Amino acid sequence: MATTAFIRIALAAAIFALAVAAAMVVIDRIQVDRASTQATQARSDFSAVARYVFIPSRGAPTVTVVDRNSDLAVGTLDPGLVPEQVVVSEPTGKLVALDGVARGVSVVDLANGRRTAIDLDFAPHRLIASPDGYMVAAADLSTGTVAFIELMRTRVASRITGLSPIRDLMFGPDGAFFYVAAERLNGIGVVDVARGKLIEDISIASLRSSDSAGLTRAPSGRMGYVKARGDGRISLLDLSNFRSVRELEVGREADKAFPTGFGGYLVVPDNSEKTVTIIATASLTVAAMLKGAAGMSTVYSGWFDTLALVPSAMERKLLVYDLDRLARAPDIPLPGAAGPGAVTPDGAKLYLALQDASKVAVIDLQSRKLVRTIAVASNPVAAIMAKSFDVCH
Numbered sequence: 001m002a003t004t005a006f007i008r009i010a011l012a013a014a015i016f017a018l019a020v021a022a023a024m025v026v027i028d029r030i031q032v033d034r035a036s037t038q039a040t041q042a043r044s045d046f047s048a049v050a051r052y053v054f055i056p057s058r059g060a061p062t063v064t065v066v067d068r069n070s071d072l073a074v075g076t077l078d079p080g081l082v083p084e085q086v087v088v089s090e091p092t093g094k095l096v097a098l099d100g101v102a103r104g105v106s107v108v109d110l111a112n113g114r115r116t117a118i119d120l121d122f123a124p125h126r127l128i129a130s131p132d133g134y135m136v137a138a139a140d141l142s143t144g145t146v147a148f149i150e151l152m153r154t155r156v157a158s159r160i161t162g163l164s165p166i167r168d169l170m171f172g173p174d175g176a177f178f179y180v181a182a183e184r185l186n187g188i189g190v191v192d193v194a195r196g197k198l199i200e201d202i203s204i205a206s207l208r209s210s211d212s213a214g215l216t217r218a219p220s221g222r223m224g225y226v227k228a229r230g231d232g233r234i235s236l237l238d239l240s241n242f243r244s245v246r247e248l249e250v251g252r253e254a255d256k257a258f259p260t261g262f263g264g265y266l267v268v269p270d271n272s273e274k275t276v277t278i279i280a281t282a283s284l285t286v287a288a289m290l291k292g293a294a295g296m297s298t299v300y301s302g303w304f305d306t307l308a309l310v311p312s313a314m315e316r317k318l319l320v321y322d323l324d325r326l327a328r329a330p331d332i333p334l335p336g337a338a339g340p341g342a343v344t345p346d347g348a349k350l351y352l353a354l355q356d357a358s359k360v361a362v363i364d365l366q367s368r369k370l371v372r373t374i375a376v377a378s379n380p381v382a383a384i385m386a387k388s389f390d391v392c393h
Helices: 001-041
Strands: 052-058 063-067 072-076 085-089 094-098 103-111 115-118 126-129 135-140 147-152 155-160 166-171 177-180 185-191 197-203 214-217 221-226 231-239 241-251 263-270 275-280 287-291 301-303 309-313 319-320 327-333 338-343 349-354 359-366 371-377
Touching: 072 371, 085 126, 094 126, 094 135, 126 166, 126 231, 147 177, 166 214, 177 214, 185 221, 197 241, 214 327, 221 338, 263 309, 275 309, 275 319, 287 327, 301 349, 309 338, 327 371
Parallel strands: none
Antiparallel strands: 052 063, 063 072, 085 094, 094 103, 103 115, 126 135, 135 147, 147 155, 166 177, 177 185, 185 197, 214 221, 221 231, 231 241, 263 275, 275 287, 301 309, 309 319, 319 327, 338 349, 349 359, 359 371
C-alpha cells in the first residue's frame, strides 16, 4: 500500500508539473500574441511622418509605407483612389493623393488612416506642397486652374482660374506666393495665395518662344531659376521683389536647373547633348560640363552636398557626380527603370522607385552603392518623403 500510494503521489505531481508548464506556454503565447498585435496596431499609425517613405502604386489604391530606419515595408494605406500623385505633410500628419480623373483630392490622416474627400469643380493633375507643409496646391495645367488647400482645416482656402495653360509651377519659400509659367503670360506669374489672385507678371524673354519651362528655387528661398527648353539661358529671379536679375548661358535643350541641397551648385542635365553642366552659384560660372546619358529627367544631391545624382531611366543606372572633384564618379546600375525618388533629410540615403520592378532601390550615398531593394505594391509611382535633403522641385 505504501508503494502504491507513493506511485500515485508521484504521478499526480508529474501531471501537476506538466499542467503548470503547459499553462506557462499558453501565457507566454498570449503575451507574444499581444505584443504582435500591439506592433501591428502601432504600424498602422504613421503620424511620425519623418520616419517613413511613402510609395504609391499606379495599379491599385495602395500606398506602401517603408520605415527608413530599417528599410522594411511596415504597412500600407488606402487613399480611396488609385494614386497618380501623392504629397505628404509632416506638420499636419496628412497624405494628399489624386488620381488625375476625379474632381477632387483625397486626404488621409496618417495617425489613423481616416480619409476626407475634398471636392473640386475640376480634375487636378498636379499636386505641390508648400515648404512649411500646411498648404497644398492642386492644379489642372491644361485649364490654368489652381486650388489652394489648407491641410489643418482640410478645406479649399482660395483658388485661381482663367490662367492660360500652365507649363510649370512652384511655391515661394514661405508659401505666401505661388509662381506659374503659363502660355499667355510675358514670363512668370506671381499669385497671392491668400487671395487667389495674379498680382505680378515677371517678364522673361526666353519664355515667349518656348513651349516648355521649368521652375526651381534656391534652398535659401530668395532666388528662383527659370529654364525654357530650346533656349540656352537660365533666368535668375529675385523672389523677394519679383524681378529678373540675371541670365546664364547653358544647356539649350535642358528642361530645368536643379539646385543642390546646400545651394552650392546648379546642376543642369541636357538630354539632347547628353551632358550635365555644373554651375557654381557663388560665382554664377560654369564649373564643369560632364558626360551625361539618355533619359535624364531630374537631379538629386546628398552627402553634405558633395554628390549630384542623375537617374537615367533609359539606361537603368544612376549617374554619380563628385562635386568636390567636379568629376563623374562610377555609375550605380539599377535593377529597373528609375522613377521619382527622395533623399533623406540628412543626405545619407536616396530612395528611388523602380517603376517596372515593383521595388524601391536604396542607395547609400556615403559608399555610393545600391545597398538593397524593397518589395512594394506593383508599379510604384514614386518614393515620397515629407522632407528631403533636396529642395522640392
